[in-house]
Amino acid sequence: MAKSKPSKTASAEEKIKEAARHVFTKKGYAATRTRDIAEEAGINLALLNYYFRSKEKLFGIVMEERMAQFFGLITPIVNDVNSTLDRKIELIVSYYVDMLLQNPDLPLFIMSELRHDSDLFRKFQVQNLIINSHLILQLKEKQPSIHPLHFVVSILGLTIFPFIAKPIIQSTDALNSQMFAAMMEERKKLVPKWAKAMIKVK
Amino acid sequence: MAKSKPSKTASAEEKIKEAARHVFTKKGYAATRTRDIAEEAGINLALLNYYFRSKEKLFGIVMEERMAQFFGLITPIVNDVNSTLDRKIELIVSYYVDMLLQNPDLPLFIMSELRHDSDLFRKFQVQNLIINSHLILQLKEKQPSIHPLHFVVSILGLTIFPFIAKPIIQSTDALNSQMFAAMMEERKKLVPKWAKAMIKVK
DNA sequence: AAATAAATTAATCATTTGATTAATTTATTT
DNA sequence: AAATAAATTAATCAAATGATTAATTTATTT
Numbered sequence: 001m002a003k004s005k006p007s008k009t010a011s012a013e014e015k016i017k018e019a020a021r022h023v024f025t026k027k028g029y030a031a032t033r034t035r036d037i038a039e040e041a042g043i044n045l046a047l048l049n050y051y052f053r054s055k056e057k058l059f060g061i062v063m064e065e066r067m068a069q070f071f072g073l074i075t076p077i078v079n080d081v082n083s084t085l086d087r088k089i090e091l092i093v094s095y096y097v098d099m100l101l102q103n104p105d106l107p108l109f110i111m112s113e114l115r116h117d118s119d120l121f122r123k124f125q126v127q128n129l130i131i132n133s134h135l136i137l138q139l140k141e142k143q144p145s146i147h148p149l150h151f152v153v154s155i156l157g158l159t160i161f162p163f164i165a166k167p168i169i170q171s172t173d174a175l176n177s178q179m180f181a182a183m184m185e186e187r188k189k190l191v192p193k194w195a196k197a198m199i200k201v202k
Numbered sequence: 203m204a205k206s207k208p209s210k211t212a213s214a215e216e217k218i219k220e221a222a223r224h225v226f227t228k229k230g231y232a233a234t235r236t237r238d239i240a241e242e243a244g245i246n247l248a249l250l251n252y253y254f255r256s257k258e259k260l261f262g263i264v265m266e267e268r269m270a271q272f273f274g275l276i277t278p279i280v281n282d283v284n285s286t287l288d289r290k291i292e293l294i295v296s297y298y299v300d301m302l303l304q305n306p307d308l309p310l311f312i313m314s315e316l317r318h319d320s321d322l323f324r325k326f327q328v329q330n331l332i333i334n335s336h337l338i339l340q341l342k343e344k345q346p347s348i349h350p351l352h353f354v355v356s357i358l359g360l361t362i363f364p365f366i367a368k369p370i371i372q373s374t375d376a377l378n379s380q381m382f383a384a385m386m387e388e389r390k391k392l393v394p395k396w397a398k399a400m401i402k403v404k
Numbered sequence: 405a406a407a408t409a410a411a412t413t414a415a416t417c418a419t420t421t422g423a424t425t426a427a428t429t430t431a432t433t434t
Numbered sequence: 435a436a437a438t439a440a441a442t443t444a445a446t447c448a449a450a451t452g453a454t455t456a457a458t459t460t461a462t463t464t
Contacts, residue, residue, distance in 0.1 A: 012441075030233035031318065034422060044443055049423055105317075112314050114369045115307075116233065121373040131376055147385065150392060153364050153371065161359030164366060167316045169355065171323040174333055183349065190352060194400040201399045214411075236452060246413055251453055 013051045015041040025109045078135035085138040093191045100163045158191045215253045217243040227311045280337035287340040295393045302365045360393045
């Protein structure tokens with residue numbers, strides 16, 4: 001027993017992509033060896049280049065997927081003109097907690113790689129996507145004296161930061177994996193409550 | 203013009219260490235080439251091994267410094283039995299914002315490297331250091347129905363996360379470097395206010 | 405000033421690593 | 435079934451990279 005992800009029936013190409021998703025996301029581009037991916041995929045190293053030409057190209061594919069996964073979640077919520085501010089906050093927190101419990105390495109991966117590869121978000125226009133959102137309008141209306149970006153960053157921070165700090169939080173036996181997950185579940189209700197209180201403040 | 207950090211008068215050993223601090227912190231261990239460090243330090247590559255034996259040893263030195271810098275800030279504050287809860291929160295936020303404005307790469311560096319090198323925090327006992335703190339007692343007293351770790355993670359998240367998400371936040375012209383710094387200054391007052399409101403909630 | 409130690413350099417090594425090639429096997433088409 | 439294309443493999447390459455060595459220069463001690 002060793003492999004887990006790449007199913008026996010999947011094509012070699014898909015096995016490589018699946019292994020690449022896993023290894024790149026966990027270790028980052030620089031620390032990843034193409035041989036790691038090949039081994040985890042259970043295929044010959046040459047097949048990686050046969051199907052994807054280069055490590056960089058394969059990484060690009062994985063990175064695009066991960067960006068879409070990470071930012072695709074928030075886009076429809078913040079731009080829904082029919083939902084209330086409170087509802088938007090609830091959805092953001094709940095969706096992210098669920099997704100991050102399944103993909104705990106995602107935030108650190110995205111942030112780390114983006115810092116070195118600053119072309120990638122120009123493509124995704126993440127910032128504009130949020131700045132021009134309906135959520136921003138609602139925040140501005142409810143609390144005109146504070147820059148709405150403060151609240152967006154805060155809500156995302158309250159939701160995502162625990163997953164980034166997970167290695168520290170779990171560095172003792174005091175908090176095992178299930179307890180961490182339980183706390184994140186609690187935050188689905190806590191963070192929206194807190195956010196609403198924050199917006200009222202002052 | 204190229205070099206900036208390593209002064210002309212500093213010893214070769216110190217120039218290497220200074221360059222290593224910079225390069226490791228910015229690019230991480232895996233993406234750093236010893237030649238990058240040597241070049242930035244303006245010394246011959248062999249001197250790096252002459253003084254520090256190996257890339258790994260040099261990294262260990264830098265990492266210990268950075269850990270001390272990052273966690274040393276919070277330790278005295280959270281364990282001060284004479285300060286109020288509110289005062290502790292104000293100090294944590296204010297100190298971290300100041301330090302992170304000077305060292306914006308620090309959080310991402312620490313978190314990224316810790317994930318791969320899980321032995322390092324066992325040494326620092328970061329988690330225990332916080333769990334057994336006076337701050338935890340004060341939080342437990344003021345809000346017994348919520349695990350105090352929720353608040354610690356939240357306060358740190360509100361303070362540190364903006365620096366982790368900085369590459370995203372600044373991905374457009376909408377927010378330049380000075381504006382980002384200004385927002386972080388604002389958060390010195392905002393985050394404590396918010397934290398107090400959060401602790402009261404429910 | 406001579407002798408010794410420390411610092412510095414250029415050249416080189418051994419491994420690692422991304423990638424390619426040529427041959428072989430498997431699948432698909434005619 | 436024969437011919438052709440696609441997939442797979444083992445072997446190998448070239449460049450990058452961490453590290454060492456032997457020689458040279460600079461500083462320190464005697």
